[in-house]
Amino acid sequence: MSNANVSAGAPPPAGTPLLSVRGLETRFFDDGMALKAVDGLSFDVARGETLCIVGESGCGKSVSALSVMRLLPPPPASRVDGTILLEGQDIRALSEREMRRVRGNSISMIFQEPMTSLNPVVTVGYQIAEAVRQHEGKSWAEGFERAVEMLRLVRIPEPERRVKEYPHQLSGGMRQRVMIAMALACRPRVLLADEPTTALDVTIQAQILELMRELQEETGTAIVLITHDLGVVAEMAHRVVVMYAGRKVEEASVGDLFERPCHPYTVGLMGSIPELGSSLVEGKGPRRLAEIPGIVPSLRAMPAGCRFAPRCPLATDRCRTEMPPLEEHRPRHWSACWHWERAQEAIHVHA
Amino acid sequence: MWGYLIRRILAVIPVMTVVAVVVFLILHLNPDDPAAIIAGDQATAADIENIRRQLGLDRPVYIQFFEWVARLVRGDLGSSIFLERPVLHLILERVEPTLALAISTTIFSVVLALPLGVLAAWKAGSWIDQAIMAVAVLAFSFPVFLIGYGLVQGLALEWDLLPVQGFVSITEDPSRFLAHLVLPTIALGLVYTALLARMTRSTMLEILNEDYIRTARAKGLANPRVLLIHALKNAAVPIVTTIGVGIALLIGGVVVTESVFAIPGVGRLTIDAVLHRDYPVIQGVILVVSGFYVLINLLIDLTYTVFDPRIRY
Numbered sequence: 232m233s234n235a236n237v238s239a240g241a242p243p244p245a246g247t248p249l250l251s252v253r254g255l256e257t258r259f260f261d262d263g264m265a266l267k268a269v270d271g272l273s274f275d276v277a278r279g280e281t282l283c284i285v286g287e288s289g290c291g292k293s294v295s296a297l298s299v300m301r302l303l304p305p306p307p308a309s310r311v312d313g314t315i316l317l318e319g320q321d322i323r324a325l326s327e328r329e330m331r332r333v334r335g336n337s338i339s340m341i342f343q344e345p346m347t348s349l350n351p352v353v354t355v356g357y358q359i360a361e362a363v364r365q366h367e368g369k370s371w372a373e374g375f376e377r378a379v380e381m382l383r384l385v386r387i388p389e390p391e392r393r394v395k396e397y398p399h400q401l402s403g404g405m406r407q408r409v410m411i412a413m414a415l416a417c418r419p420r421v422l423l424a425d426e427p428t429t430a431l432d433v434t435i436q437a438q439i440l441e442l443m444r445e446l447q448e449e450t451g452t453a454i455v456l457i458t459h460d461l462g463v464v465a466e467m468a469h470r471v472v473v474m475y476a477g478r479k480v481e482e483a484s485v486g487d488l489f490e491r492p493c494h495p496y497t498v499g500l501m502g503s504i505p506e507l508g509s510s511l512v513e514g515k516g517p518r519r520l521a522e523i524p525g526i527v528p529s530l531r532a533m534p535a536g537c538r539f540a541p542r543c544p545l546a547t548d549r550c551r552t553e554m555p556p557l558e559e560h561r562p563r564h565w566s567a568c569w570h571w572e573r574a575q576e577a578i579h580v581h582a
Numbered sequence: 583m584w585g586y587l588i589r590r591i592l593a594v595i596p597v598m599t600v601v602a603v604v605v606f607l608i609l610h611l612n613p614d615d616p617a618a619i620i621a622g623d624q625a626t627a628a629d630i631e632n633i634r635r636q637l638g639l640d641r642p643v644y645i646q647f648f649e650w651v652a653r654l655v656r657g658d659l660g661s662s663i664f665l666e667r668p669v670l671h672l673i674l675e676r677v678e679p680t681l682a683l684a685i686s687t688t689i690f691s692v693v694l695a696l697p698l699g700v701l702a703a704w705k706a707g708s709w710i711d712q713a714i715m716a717v718a719v720l721a722f723s724f725p726v727f728l729i730g731y732g733l734v735q736g737l738a739l740e741w742d743l744l745p746v747q748g749f750v751s752i753t754e755d756p757s758r759f760l761a762h763l764v765l766p767t768i769a770l771g772l773v774y775t776a777l778l779a780r781m782t783r784s785t786m787l788e789i790l791n792e793d794y795i796r797t798a799r800a801k802g803l804a805n806p807r808v809l810l811i812h813a814l815k816n817a818a819v820p821i822v823t824t825i826g827v828g829i830a831l832l833i834g835g836v837v838v839t840e841s842v843f844a845i846p847g848v849g850r851l852t853i854d855a856v857l858h859r860d861y862p863v864i865q866g867v868i869l870v871v872s873g874f875y876v877l878i879n880l881l882i883d884l885t886y887t888v889f890d891p892r893i894r895y
Contacts, residue, residue: 302799334802342800347793352815352890361811362801397891413801 247319248275249453250299250338250421255313257291257298259530265310266530268294270477272313276421276453281444283456283468283485285500289527291477292457293343296423300340301330318420336366339414343426345406349398355382355409356394359416366417381412385442404435408442415446425457440466461500465489473497476528476538479557483564493566495577496539499523502577537569544577545570583887583894590883594876601872602654605865606647612861619859620663659869660862662855669866672851679749680847682759683839684832686767691775692825698775699782700809706787714779722776726835730769730842738765747844762845770839774828781824785817792816818889826882830875 257269269291276282284292294303301322303309315322317338322330342348350358359381360374369377375394382390385408398406407427414422424443428436440463447454456467464471464485471488473481473496481494492498502521525542528534534541540550549569557567568574609616617634618625625633634640638649653660659669702714721729738746744765750758789795790813798812840849848867855863886893 300800302796331802331804334800336802340800342793342797344793348797350794350798350812350816351892352818353812361803361807365802365804365807399892410797413797 248277248316249318250276250455251314251316252295252299253314253316255295255298255311255315257294257303257312258310260307260309264531267533268477268530269298272472272474272477272479274455274472274479274482276455278420278453279447279451280469281447281454281456281467282470282472283458283464284472284474285458285461285464286474287459287527290474292474293425295474296340296425296455296457299423300334300338301327302334302340332366335362335414335419336417337419338421338423339417339419340423340425341407341410341414341427344430345403345410346430348410349406351398354395354397355401359394359409359413362413362416377416378412381416382409384415384446385409385412387412403431404438407431407435407439411439411442411446415450415452418450419452421453421455423455423457426459427456428463429458429460436463443467473500476533477530478538478567479565480539480568481564481566482557483561483566487561487564491561491564491575493560493564493571493574494539494568495543495545495570495574496523497566498574498577499542537567545573587884590880594880597876598873601869602651603647605868605872606650608865608868609861610643614859616663616861619861654869659866662863663860664858665860665863669862672863673848673866673870676846676848676851678751678847679840679845680836680849682752682763683766683770683836683845683847684829686763687771687774687832688825688829690767690771691778691828694771695775695778696782696814696821699779700786700814702779702783703786703790703813704805704809706783711783715783718776718779720776721772722780724772726769726773726838727842729772730766730839733765733769734842747842749843749845749847766839766843766845769842770832770835773835774832778821778824778828782817782821785820786813789813789816815889819886819893822882822885822889826878829878833871833875 252275253273255269255272256267259266259268272291272295274282274284284295286292297303298311299315299322301311303311311323313323317333322333322338325333349355356375356378359378360371363369363374363377364371378394379390382393387393387405387408393401393405398409401409407430411427427443428439431439443454443456444467446452454467456463458464468485470484471482472479473488473494475496481488481492481497483493488497489501492501499521500523503523523542528538528541534551535554536552537543537546537550537555540546543550547569553569555567555569557565559565560571566574615630617630617637617639620637621630621633638646650660657670659673661668662672665672698714698718702711705711734746737743745758745762748762750762752759786809795808795812798808803812836847837849837852839845840847841853848871851863852867854860855867
């Protein structure tokens with residue numbers, strides 16, 4: 232993963248965070264049972280910065296983003312606790328009406344499935360224009376002008392024609408570009424992107440990531456990129472939050488994380504992606520892809536102690552009884568592991 | 583689009599041919615002898631034989647069928663045995679009340695059911711939803727004639743708010759025309775409203791779980807826009823289909839409603855024809871109603887393209 236440092240570009244500009252999440256807890260209520268999908272998540276994103284939240288499916292990363300957007304089913308079905316500051320304003324304290332002015336305006340979200348996330352019976356131009364109309368009080372004509380402008384910005388050819396088309400007339404990659412155009416139409420400060428490239432072909436993935444990076448340079452939007460793909464993390468992130476079973480288990484700059492991971496789960500994730508060229512150097516034939524044994528624990532049956540312990544090759548009795556706190560083991564590099572110094576050994580145990 | 587339209591119109595031919603064969607066979611598969619009915623109770627065997635020859639009923643069935651179809655194509659539906667008048671005239675005279683009732687019922691039901699269905703889906707699980715659905719089940723469970731007599735008893739007889747029964751042509755007096763339509767429309771429309779409201783609710787509930795609804799909310803759109811533009815437009819195809827099916831069901835209800843409210847429409851004509859075994863009238867009514875139904879279906883298929891751009895013919 233030596234390319235990580237190169238492609239992630241310049242370090243993020245310093246400054247107060249645009250989005251600051253503290254102690255986020257999201258619970259769902261099912262049959263009178265509270266299921267904690269997100270447990271004490273904190274993170275910051277600054278202007279022009281990309282924060283990647285990485286983890287397996289079901290670790291709570293999408294739920295975190297939906298909690299921030301306040302798009303989860305309303306209480307009593309779910310409950311969100313903690314502080315979410317957007318440009319210093321606590322958006323959890325806003326009324327639903329005030330929140331609507333924030334959504335799609337100061338903070339936007341892109342979803343995983345471009346095929347199903349656009350309304351099939353409404354033209355793409357309309358779908359962009361209505362957001363502009365809603366937030367900036369523009370006329371339909373101005374909204375459509377902005378739509379054309381946004382489609383051009385996301386490099387869709389012939390935007391004047393495309394603006395009148397329906398989603399089914401566009402390819403998957405085009406639709407995700409439309410989603411991005413829609414999300415950026417009102418020039419949000421923060422963009423939450425939930426697996427924006429997962430449903431796309433590899434070549435299209437690269438184009439979409441490239442586009443997001445370029446647009447970030449132009450607009451300075453802070454991006455929270457949710458992914459399960461460490462390749463995407465290496466490509467895009469400035470900082471990385473690794474989540475496991477609803478909790479943050481590690482946070483570091485992208486360089487630190489790939490160089491010296493301090494959590495066996497992070498090491499395990501890295502072990503499960505193929506490394507180009509390594510076998511040639513070592514001359515021992517292809518390296519076997521390591522996998523993390525076992526499955527993510529169910530929300531209904533969380534292990535006591537460290538949640539990763541049942542799957543962790545380094546786990547000791549302490550891990551199984553005492554939950555490790557998230558500690559800053561190196562400057563700006565946190566992890567929640569009793570054996571963080573030995574974390575890198577985890578890969579050798581698997582391989 | 584035009585190609586599709588022409589294909590669809592051509593497809594009406596085999597459908598109507600099947601209808602024509604079935605309608606024709608009604609006369610020939612029933613135990614009554616039409617000649618005997620026309621001749622009446624006092625007729626001798628010779629009289630009946632005479633009439634049979636006059637009507638061509640003694641000739642081979644297939645020749646009768648082709649002659650009958652040839653007359654149909656020219657717009658001749660035959661003559662009523664009892665009223666001794668052309669069937670087409672009888673139907674045209676009675677078509678206004680029936681059409682007026684069908685249209686007013688459809689409008690009434692759609693206008694009432696769509697907002698209720700959308701509201702119930704939006705507030706799913708709340709007391710509003712439960713109240714709407716409880717009333718819908720109730721409305722669906724009462725037979726048309728019971729609702730009809732109840733309304734007549736209350737609104738017309740007790741409080742004297744509306745005319746009890748009968749019909750006034752729109753050309754004669756538009757306001758009395760409307761007043762006479764109110765009770766039959768409610769009586770006939772409640773069942774249909776309940777059906778449509780339930781259908782709207784379940785379709786909307788499904789659609790409100792779609793990803794694009796979440797996208798719409800993520801844009802910061804207000805509820806009315808999310809519900810009425812993003813959700814309802816997607817629900818339009820199943821809803822329009824239900825409206826179409828409802829119009830077909832309505833034709834059955836019209837017969838009962840016209841009897842309850844003494845409306846001189848096609849329904850009454852049909853009942854009278856059945857009671858008198860007036861076969862040409864029965865055949866004519868079935869043909870006209872079938873044609874109407876085929877037409878409604880065609881119109882509904884065409885409206886799909888308006889609501890869903892993915893449907894192209």
